[in-house]
Amino acid sequence: MNHLSSETFRENANAALADAQLRGALKSATSLFGDRRRSAAASLPNWEDLRSQARAIKDEVLSHLDKYLEDFVRAAESRGAKIHWARDAAEANTIICRLAAEHKARIIVKSKSMTTEETHLNTALEAAGMQVVETDLGEYIIQLADEPPSHIIAPAIHKTRGQVSELFTSELGAPPTDDIAQLTGTARATLRDRFAAADIGISGVNFAIAETGTIVIIENEGNIRLTTSLPRVHIAVMGIEKVIPRFADLEVFLKLLPRSATGQKLSTYQSFITGTKRQATDEGPEELHIVLLDNGRSRMLAHPVTRQSLACIRCGACLNVCPVYQQVGGHAYGSVYPGPIGAVITPQLMGIEKTSQLPYASSLCGACREVCPVKIDIPRLLLHLRGEISERKGSAGERLVFKLWARVMMSPALYKMSAVTGRLLQRVVPVSKAWTSGRDLRPIESRSFHELWSDE
Amino acid sequence: MNNEARQEILSSIATHLAASAPFDARETPVDHPVTLPAQPRASNLVDLFKQNLEAVDGHCIIAHGKAEIANALTQIISALQKTKLRAQRIAISDAPEVERLMHMTDLEIEELGIAPNSSEIFNFDVGITTAQAAIAETGTLVLDSARERHRLVSLVPPVHIAIVDASTIYETLGETLAMLQNGKELSPAVTIITGPSRTGDIELILTIGVHGPQELYVIINQ
Amino acid sequence: MKVSLFVTCLVDQLWTGIGVSSVEVLRRVGCEVEFDQRQTCCAQPAYNTGYLKEARQVAQRFISIFEESNADAIVSPSGSCTAMVHHYPQLFASDDEWLPRARAVAAKTHELSSFLIRVLKIEDVGASWKGRLTWHDACHGLRDLNIKSEPRTLIRNVKGAEFVELEHADACCGFGGTFSVKYPEISVAILDQKIDAIERAGVDAVVSGDASCLMQIGGRLSRKGSKVRTMHLAELLSHRQ
Numbered sequence: 001m002n003h004l005s006s007e008t009f010r011e012n013a014n015a016a017l018a019d020a021q022l023r024g025a026l027k028s029a030t031s032l033f034g035d036r037r038r039s040a041a042a043s044l045p046n047w048e049d050l051r052s053q054a055r056a057i058k059d060e061v062l063s064h065l066d067k068y069l070e071d072f073v074r075a076a077e078s079r080g081a082k083i084h085w086a087r088d089a090a091e092a093n094t095i096i097c098r099l100a101a102e103h104k105a106r107i108i109v110k111s112k113s114m115t116t117e118e119t120h121l122n123t124a125l126e127a128a129g130m131q132v133v134e135t136d137l138g139e140y141i142i143q144l145a146d147e148p149p150s151h152i153i154a155p156a157i158h159k160t161r162g163q164v165s166e167l168f169t170s171e172l173g174a175p176p177t178d179d180i181a182q183l184t185g186t187a188r189a190t191l192r193d194r195f196a197a198a199d200i201g202i203s204g205v206n207f208a209i210a211e212t213g214t215i216v217i218i219e220n221e222g223n224i225r226l227t228t229s230l231p232r233v234h235i236a237v238m239g240i241e242k243v244i245p246r247f248a249d250l251e252v253f254l255k256l257l258p259r260s261a262t263g264q265k266l267s268t269y270q271s272f273i274t275g276t277k278r279q280a281t282d283e284g285p286e287e288l289h290i291v292l293l294d295n296g297r298s299r300m301l302a303h304p305v306t307r308q309s310l311a312c313i314r315c316g317a318c319l320n321v322c323p324v325y326q327q328v329g330g331h332a333y334g335s336v337y338p339g340p341i342g343a344v345i346t347p348q349l350m351g352i353e354k355t356s357q358l359p360y361a362s363s364l365c366g367a368c369r370e371v372c373p374v375k376i377d378i379p380r381l382l383l384h385l386r387g388e389i390s391e392r393k394g395s396a397g398e399r400l401v402f403k404l405w406a407r408v409m410m411s412p413a414l415y416k417m418s419a420v421t422g423r424l425l426q427r428v429v430p431v432s433k434a435w436t437s438g439r440d441l442r443p444i445e446s447r448s449f450h451e452l453w454s455d456e
Numbered sequence: 457m458n459n460e461a462r463q464e465i466l467s468s469i470a471t472h473l474a475a476s477a478p479f480d481a482r483e484t485p486v487d488h489p490v491t492l493p494a495q496p497r498a499s500n501l502v503d504l505f506k507q508n509l510e511a512v513d514g515h516c517i518i519a520h521g522k523a524e525i526a527n528a529l530t531q532i533i534s535a536l537q538k539t540k541l542r543a544q545r546i547a548i549s550d551a552p553e554v555e556r557l558m559h560m561t562d563l564e565i566e567e568l569g570i571a572p573n574s575s576e577i578f579n580f581d582v583g584i585t586t587a588q589a590a591i592a593e594t595g596t597l598v599l600d601s602a603r604e605r606h607r608l609v610s611l612v613p614p615v616h617i618a619i620v621d622a623s624t625i626y627e628t629l630g631e632t633l634a635m636l637q638n639g640k641e642l643s644p645a646v647t648i649i650t651g652p653s654r655t656g657d658i659e660l661i662l663t664i665g666v667h668g669p670q671e672l673y674v675i676i677n678q
Numbered sequence: 679m680k681v682s683l684f685v686t687c688l689v690d691q692l693w694t695g696i697g698v699s700s701v702e703v704l705r706r707v708g709c710e711v712e713f714d715q716r717q718t719c720c721a722q723p724a725y726n727t728g729y730l731k732e733a734r735q736v737a738q739r740f741i742s743i744f745e746e747s748n749a750d751a752i753v754s755p756s757g758s759c760t761a762m763v764h765h766y767p768q769l770f771a772s773d774d775e776w777l778p779r780a781r782a783v784a785a786k787t788h789e790l791s792s793f794l795i796r797v798l799k800i801e802d803v804g805a806s807w808k809g810r811l812t813w814h815d816a817c818h819g820l821r822d823l824n825i826k827s828e829p830r831t832l833i834r835n836v837k838g839a840e841f842v843e844l845e846h847a848d849a850c851c852g853f854g855g856t857f858s859v860k861y862p863e864i865s866v867a868i869l870d871q872k873i874d875a876i877e878r879a880g881v882d883a884v885v886s887g888d889a890s891c892l893m894q895i896g897g898r899l900s901r902k903g904s905k906v907r908t909m910h911l912a913e914l915l916s917h918r919q
Binding site for chain 3: 389442
């Protein structure tokens, strides 16, 4: 798969800006999602209280994450689930490939899981000779197209129906159509027998409940229910931050997540899965394996500002209101997590070496902070990361500029002199092309306000 | 369970939380209410349920007693038989009342399957189950797999008909969660269902009927 | 009421009219205005680009200067600079010496429209301006300082001005400080959404509370040959026919 890299974010973004079809798709998708979220939030008079409560619950869990994880594990194991701990992506993939091999799996059905995209699980399984089929419609589309997701909630949002039709024609031999219901029907029919034949179903987890050992998975299509009830083995993959303390806490999150993501009161299906079936003759899988993934999450606990990143419930609301995401879409970020939340967790999960552009690709407008259901202060996080990056990876030139700038700003005499110098320089030095390529620039005033005031 | 990985992860968590402590002291915690204020109570839960189910493209029929339920089933299925959904092969859950109700109808059908297994279930046109409870504020059905064998019957056939008792309709999700937990062990699989399956994955345009049923009928026994 | 003016480095160097108008408006409503010539910058550029050490140095200078004032309030014609001063407590969160000083100065610092409405309780400053105009909500003023109704109230009382609400008035203009030159293409793409909305509104002028936004918006309007002018709220409020 040719993923774009975070390292080339600027180039990726500029390419996206030149793609009129993509920009059209982004404009309608983000404004639709945004409008729906806004109405759904407005319909709940205690929306702000819910946000605060959700954040308080997340803060409680995260500041005692080890305890709550162990509670979850104990409860889940007592109900027959097998727990696997994975320190990083490679370990998670190894565990899952081993389970698949042990069960002599040939066909694996998957439902949407950002965590498995993060670890590139499909690549590992395919390398091990398994056939992996994504069953969420958007994920199925991008799997056929061999592309990464471009949005947390709607992975194929960058594709028009025409592009989907072309894809289905070339990959599945389906007749061309611009009827979306027909396209959906094609995917449904094709995937039906995959579900029936699958040996293993792999899903993500939206919430893991420490009190009861329950995993909660949310969807609209029904593919998660099929994935987690037909095959003999169910493997659920979750980041360690997905834990919430009590079953009753679900109420707050189920009120916030569907409304924030798609504007729905509730998604069509919520599956509450607690361990394995009681009798062999009952419906459902024989085995439940839960893979707990760290992959850099535990490091984020080290500071309150970064710890809040782990509160994210993956609703995608921040993407839809972000002026940058609205213009460039998800692929430009070069990460499975795009948009505002992506700009802050990608550098933390993957390290700043290749991702250092991302925290700077923001105008700090704060729209994301306003809509986040768990009140993550993304702008503050961006600034925190910018501080870290300038410290550890900053350009010497820029560092020097700001050192000089500080000198000037701390001395009224130097400040005055810089103003005079600036006025002279602007006549001979071409002003920053970065500004003037698209905008006119105001000339420096011939007399500063300081000088005018002295005149008075 | 792989103990080495477990130790390392737990230890990493503990170490990093400890490192955070001096900074935590300087943070102002997010202000939050201890409990959410009580919301006003709805007067008619059946009406509220119907309204919310219909808002998500479900169909709601109110019946009083077995004869009316059987009648409703007859009407739904005979209407469907005239469409390409066929409704000739009917799968039902193992709830005895569902089989009894089917026998009360005089529907002409090709096949009646009781809780068909995973390889047979794909051959059926309609699935009929009961629901253990319902949630009025969202038009949601609650299916508890420990109480009835309906996990596949409610999912695989393109039409799902659910019969629910009005007395088991709760107003809120919160009350329903409390009921599910109520001092007992949670069932291995509880599914809550709000309307037929849907997607907006292509251009955000809503399509009803993806992998789960495309039609959902709820018959409320009042 | 005695006010110490924090004019901001941007206004000082690039748009003195905003400073002049601010003084005029404040005097007109009965304030005595002092201007400490030692002032330079609030440190936002360094803070936003991740140079915290330099940001703290310049912030300390700001605090040292303004805490000496016996004015009742520090007033600034910039939402983003005022918001920056309000962030000083966070900047000095682990500094026992500077934290209380930062808090004290932040508590006294107000953005102009917020000062007029919330502190002075004045909604009509006796301004008049003929024409059709609209308002752009600058992000920091809106989201950090909750300034939304105040400018609109003040504008509605300007005699002769026909106010129309801009579509997506609260959408970012794309400036974002160094973002505007680090990612100029994205900055202009975001800006063009704002420009389109302004053009659809059919106004003579777009008003805002931040010189940075006005430079961003004005720079594009003039590049496109538009007749729409940009005006700072202070300039509008000081206007009299």
